[in-house]
Amino acid sequence: MDARFTAEQDDIRRTLRELLRKRCRPEDLRAALDTPAGHDPLLWTALAGRLGLPGLALPEAHGGAGCTVTDLALACEETGRVLAPSPLTATAVLAAPLLLALGTAAQRARLLPRIASGELTAALAVPGPRLATALALTGGNGGDWAGGGRAGGVQARRAGEGWRLYGQAEQVLDGHSAGLLLVAAHTGGFARSRILLFLVRGDAGGLVRTRQTALDATRPQARLELRDVAAELLGGDSGDSGDSGGAGDAGDAVLAALAAVGDAAAAVLACEAVGAADRALERTVEYVKRREQFGRAIGSFQAVKHRLADVYVQVQAARSAAYYAAWAAAHGERAGALALAQALEALRAAAADGIQLHGGIGFTWEDDAHLYFKRAWGDELLFGPVHRLRAHAADTAHLFAQGQEQERGQEQEQGQGQERGQEQEQGWAQEQGRVAV
Template sequence: MTFTDEQLALQDTVRNVLGRHPDPWPVLCAQVGVAALAVPERHGGLGAGLREVQIVAEELGRVLSPAPFLGSAVLATHAILETADEEAAKRLLPRLAEGTLAALGWATEDGSWDPDRTAFSARGSVVDGHAHYVLEGDLAEVLLVVAETDGELGLFEVDPAQARRVHTPTMDESRHLAEIEVTGAEATRVGTGDFRPALHRLRDTACAVLAAEQVGAAARALDITVAYSRQREQFGRPIGGFQALKHRMADLYVLVETARSAAYAVTEPDADVAHLAAVAKTYCSEVFSRVAAEMIQLHGGIAITWEHEAHRFFKRAHGAGQLFGQPHHHLPRVVPTLE
């Protein structure tokens, strides 16, 4: 896996912005164009590919950024693109490219991100339903929902003023989630035909980007742990010099690097995207959870204090593992059931 010079420049630029600005999202949008990456040039975007989106996600993951990239610039933007509705794209995508927040309501109360299910139903242009775990749902200026209508699924745009939107406090305070409830809301359908095939592709895209974010967070957690092992002394020497701990950290390094390969394999030429996205979501979730747990173990008592950042990585690992389906939900796509 290699990056082009342009991709490396994007990586460096995003990392520098994140390191310099306490509130980096406006700068990332205005000066780097991260919200416009996936938007076609004809709609005011940069027309970049999925790998560029993943590169940004990995850098955001390194600092556990609460930036609304995944929910707005990835999930909502790609939902609009999947409809191939040029009128809606012309109306909505230029706003999203400038950084206007959008949200997609889809998941049910049980945390299902099944592309064949949704939390909403529609009768004509009237939508009802109650979605959970909506990324940036209570902050979005553009609200999209997936609703069942006449035996098929469709994408609808709902006026945020017609929705009851409530922020959902979670263990991971760096991920902004909300519940969205609409009752008899007038909505505009985006695109035509059954949205189910597009929803499968949308989940794969979201899983691939989330996997890159998880890799960034896991890599940073390991960096912090290795640095600590070189400073913390026991029996008159740094604990990083003990062979048993060297082996544990070497194992974690292998896990992180193989997780990075799994995440970016989705964007390789001729990739089986559906299969590899499932592999990436399953493997990167498990790796991040393992690294976060080992971070706490290898730091010892200091890691269970609020003052240390280890608990933030552990919480993000747990929350990210649930998003877009837990790892075991994707396993049947990784290893199909044998007849």
């Protein structure tokens, strides 16, 4: 692994940081959160048109820049520093890779260039608070998380040559403003059930979208109600009509694609969280240098220095893990969930200590410290708590398998030793009985 950034990556980071410094100031951020879309359309136009962020990791054949996930992750580190509200995560990190992996040639040609240019935004819709499950971040994504063939979730059924969707999906990231929805729905009935992805236009008839109040206002969420909504199967209907074996293969391909996208998304989100943690720490250091108590800056107190030093080490460790996960995702390896857990923990620590060291002002709505704290906890609610991310990463890597085998071997040896001891005791007792006779 080469940990050095390329000249192009440095240029992207520098240009993006300068743009966000001018266009996403704290007052701009708060104004954008109060708009119906939850983000500034002019900022999105600048990010997409000037810098091409939505198409950064898309192939040049589909209008993208042909870069890797690593470049997108580094860009998201900069947007994370200022908590920039935009459809970038929902569109470029979650939806676009699924379109690229599962879409037909016609679907990719029709949709990906518009996504790369920023003209079209997209969102991934899964039922209920199950985004982490669908992306296989906290466990396997098999099972009935999309509805299970029973009431609830989203159901899909054939209607002539097309599909119709019924049901509801909540906590859909940027679902209220996306022009295209990728909806995970259950189809095939209970006996031959499988999960497939469907394309739904944002203005489709029967679709009701409601923006919800979220803990983290910088990540707008929506509730989607699908009432007999026309949909197009992602990947086309070839091999998936009826209840043939090809349908099961299509369902397996969807789950595999979701898991792959989930790991890459976790790496990008880890870099984003590192950027937010780094900025939260910077804000705190700036404050303790100018805030005076007992005639001196509170940053000169040893206890404050120790706390900030601990946070600094935690943020740097999370940055190393996030960079490695981004590199691994670009090379077909998976380390995203573990990096995301470490990054979210670092962000939580940086934000919490920032609030405390800011004193009374840190608890006020006017200060931005609470926004970073809410980002940390909001991401855990969306993408999985830290302990579950780590547990699943350990299970996937079979981290404790060797220890369990050793324990079983020790138990077997102990059992065999006990059996040998019992045999020796029985032999001794028989010998004593013969001597007595």
